[in-house]
Amino acid sequence: MSSTSTAGRAADELTRLIAIMATLRGPDGCPWDREQTIDTLKPFVLEETYEVLEAIDRHDHAALCEELGDFVFEAVFLAQLESEAGHFTIADSLQSIADKLVRRHPHVFARDTGEASLDSAGQVRVRWEEIKAQERTSKGGDVETPKTLLSGIAPALPALLRAYHIGVRAASVNFDWSRTADVVDKIQEEVDELRHEVADGRAGDPGSDVRAEEEMGDLLFSIAQLARQLGIEPETALRKANDKFTKRFTTLEHAVSTSGRAMKDMTLEELEQEWQRAKSQQRAD
Numbered sequence: 001m002s003s004t005s006t007a008g009r010a011a012d013e014l015t016r017l018i019a020i021m022a023t024l025r026g027p028d029g030c031p032w033d034r035e036q037t038i039d040t041l042k043p044f045v046l047e048e049t050y051e052v053l054e055a056i057d058r059h060d061h062a063a064l065c066e067e068l069g070d071f072v073f074e075a076v077f078l079a080q081l082e083s084e085a086g087h088f089t090i091a092d093s094l095q096s097i098a099d100k101l102v103r104r105h106p107h108v109f110a111r112d113t114g115e116a117s118l119d120s121a122g123q124v125r126v127r128w129e130e131i132k133a134q135e136r137t138s139k140g141g142d143v144e145t146p147k148t149l150l151s152g153i154a155p156a157l158p159a160l161l162r163a164y165h166i167g168v169r170a171a172s173v174n175f176d177w178s179r180t181a182d183v184v185d186k187i188q189e190e191v192d193e194l195r196h197e198v199a200d201g202r203a204g205d206p207g208s209d210v211r212a213e214e215e216m217g218d219l220l221f222s223i224a225q226l227a228r229q230l231g232i233e234p235e236t237a238l239r240k241a242n243d244k245f246t247k248r249f250t251t252l253e254h255a256v257s258t259s260g261r262a263m264k265d266m267t268l269e270e271l272e273q274e275w276q277r278a279k280s281q282q283r284a285d
Contacts, residue, residue, distance in 0.1 A: 129172030163224035
């Protein structure tokens with residue numbers, strides 16, 4: 001299928017989806033849909049986001065096709081609510097992202113203006129951040145909330161992912177470690193500081209607890225920066241590690257249950273032996 005026919009079909013289906021959404025919100029539509037607000041839709045937007053990510057992690061293309069449809073539906077739903085309130089329409093959102101993509105890819109769409117060609121993804125990322133910085137400057141801002149390099153990073157992002165993007169923004173103005181080994185050294189420094197707090201801290205001492213929390217935060221932030229320098233998105237890496245641990249632990253749990261024993265009655269050494277068997281079984285699978 002050609003790109004032109006695919007685009008035409010996509011336009012038709014998007015128009016159909018928008019019409020369906022308007023009907024659901026209409027006077028003869030669905031009572032549940034009519035009750036929703038942009039606030040009540042937040043958990044559904046989050047749920048669909050993670051279901052898309054799960055399908056990507058599994059490389060389940062059929063599931064990804066379905067989940068992307070659900071994801072787009074949430075965007076159409078939110079835009080319908082905003083349209084009814086007189087704020088903007090889905091067409092405004094689509095125009096906004098299309099204009100932004102053209103504006104932030106001058107090396108593709110504005111080659112005749114003398115824009116330098118970019119030959120690597122790294123160069124594109126640097127230019128992208130430069131353009132974003134120019135946009136923040138041109139938009140300006142009020143006196144109380146001036147636009148800054150980091151102000152466009154959503155505070156609601158998962159903390160590990162936000163740390164990653166903070167590092168990306170800082171690196172765009174060369175505020176970064178020059179060598180990956182330096183980040184590893186920084187992580188070791190943070191580990192040593194956390195070890196010091198654990199060794200010297202007193203149980204129940206609020207001050208000690210606060211310091212340990214701060215050192216743990218510094219350690220996690222540094223780990224996110226190491227992931228960035230290695231080209232690893234840390235939220236995805238941690239999600240995969242969670243899934244791996246869950247699978248191995250469930251295998252361990254089933255093995256113990258089948259043997260007639262209870263995990264709480266086993267020693268750490270016995271549990272470690274079962275853990276190693278679970279790891280071996282997972283590798284074999």
